[in-house]
Amino acid sequence: MRSTAFSLVIAAMLTASPARATPPQVVSVKETLLSIGGGFLFVERELNDNMGSHFLQQTDVVLIARSIETNRDTYIWPLKRTLDKGPDHVETAANPRIVDMPLDQINTAGQIINHHHGRHPNQQKATNENAVRILANKDGVLISASTPTFAYAPPEGTPARTSYWVSYPRLTKVIEDSLRNTRYSFPPHFVEGTDILVNPNFNPEQDCTFSYFAELSEQTDGPQQGFWAAYVSCENDDTMAPVSMFITLQALP
Secondary structure, X not given: OOOHHHHHHHXXXXXXXXXXXXXXXXXXXXXXXXXXEOOEEEEEEEEEEOOOOOOOEEEEEEEEEEXXXXXXXXXXXXXXXXXEOOOOOOOOOOOOOEEEEOOOOOOOHHHHHHHOOOEOEEEEEXXXXXXXXXXXXXXXXXXXXXXXXXXXXXXXXXXXXXXXXXXXXXXXXXXXXXXXHHHHHOOOOOOOOOOOOOOOOOOHHHHEEEEEEEEEEEOOOOOOEOXXXXXXXXXXXXXXXXXXXXXXXXXXX
């Protein structure tokens, strides 16, 4: 991934820039849910990285197959890398401001998802407090939600509501492992310093919020039951720009 052309572009930009204090590296992360199937959530992750620079912006896009059962990122496919040289860049036909960096392989998200039997999800967003209730303490978040529906009639004795427990240590590990695995699968370039996403520093009790809940199910025939997913966003002023990702909720026994 670390092409010679990319390195030369960065070197040229640094040489031409006026002397200014190097800013801290800031990386924001957001996700879009594309599909579910085969036991996975398929999400498109976009990472915007200033690379510790005043003028450069690297945008990476990857496709992730995330286990519905464990929230582990089982497969990661790099899709696109773009370098924006900034508004002060003098653009020419031979030296454009925005450059799509070539990848070793060209992956198409739709083809990958189809190969892994992903389908467009049925998605029912929680729209009121009765659907999802949250009780947080210093150890984690207890979530009560309406029991996910079945494709057909639910088994006898199925409760109307189900409880889910998201422990902060577990949530921290899920987020850290996910960010780290993305960077290992699609290493970035740096002007200087180390990658803040490899060892993120955040406190989920203070820094993370659940901004979205939805009941998901596959558009397939059969008696499958839906499941709840949440969109978690973590941010603080010192060590972490906004990092957001989808997680699935695991019911308490």
